[in-house]
Amino acid sequence: MTLFKRPPWKAFAAFHFLRYSIRPVTSKCIFLLTAALMLYCNVAIKAEPSPAPDYSDLTTGTNPESRRVVKLQVPLVRQPQAKLCGPAVIEMLFRYWGETRYNQYDIARAMVIKYHLESGRFRDSEILREVRAHSTNSAVNWKRYPGTGTYQMREFLEAFAPTVNPRVKQLPDDEREAVRIRDRFFRELKGHLDSGSPAIVHQWFNEGKESMHYRVVTGYDDVRRVVFMNDPAKGLIEMPYELFLELWNVQESWLPYNYIVFNRYAPGRVDKGKLRIELVLDF
Numbered sequence: 001m002t003l004f005k006r007p008p009w010k011a012f013a014a015f016h017f018l019r020y021s022i023r024p025v026t027s028k029c030i031f032l033l034t035a036a037l038m039l040y041c042n043v044a045i046k047a048e049p050s051p052a053p054d055y056s057d058l059t060t061g062t063n064p065e066s067r068r069v070v071k072l073q074v075p076l077v078r079q080p081q082a083k084l085c086g087p088a089v090i091e092m093l094f095r096y097w098g099e100t101r102y103n104q105y106d107i108a109r110a111m112v113i114k115y116h117l118e119s120g121r122f123r124d125s126e127i128l129r130e131v132r133a134h135s136t137n138s139a140v141n142w143k144r145y146p147g148t149g150t151y152q153m154r155e156f157l158e159a160f161a162p163t164v165n166p167r168v169k170q171l172p173d174d175e176r177e178a179v180r181i182r183d184r185f186f187r188e189l190k191g192h193l194d195s196g197s198p199a200i201v202h203q204w205f206n207e208g209k210e211s212m213h214y215r216v217v218t219g220y221d222d223v224r225r226v227v228f229m230n231d232p233a234k235g236l237i238e239m240p241y242e243l244f245l246e247l248w249n250v251q252e253s254w255l256p257y258n259y260i261v262f263n264r265y266a267p268g269r270v271d272k273g274k275l276r277i278e279l280v281l282d283f
Contacts, residue, residue: 110281
């Protein structure tokens, strides 16, 4: 709304004196004089609209002096003796956000159905034949499940709510630059936790670095320097920052410091407790 301030009486009188008492002037001069008087009288100008809310990912520092502690209450789901850590961590996130109708076997079945034509992981696989042959999950031999790729995890989740999957193809040879990338990813991961969104991380299973594994990061403690995680194989765990970062650095294409945040802080975010999805569970 544009507001106008009443001119001071002296300025008003001066304007009319010039208008009627001196010799005629051109319309251009009158325009310039009027503009000058308006500035003199502090006429209010219409304000610019305030900027839209910033929905960029929240971040928090990793300053050693920080005393921030975050711990989200994410339901724990244990995986069986099969490569179902991917579906298990997805079930944890679904339950955290409110969707409790589907378990890890439903999610694994939906993955096989969704990607059976386009993924070498599932196409012409034993698990595909199992899922085709059995309509009930209890009859499927899930030990034949081949595991789930990070890109499949991302694409599967982003169909239901805002999802982000920060990743880098490979780390630079410059060690200092590699550390900067690591620290930036860790700061941003902690920022998502600050905003109430747990994150899936793809890590080495242990320090032997022979197999890879999905875990859900549920929080962190900057005083004790530990990360809280739901591990579908080991249960609730606390891991020191140093070990967490070491296991997170999977030196394969697109896997160093790879993580996925489902239902992140962004337009379209579903309120906690209100997530409802529909999975395709048959061909």
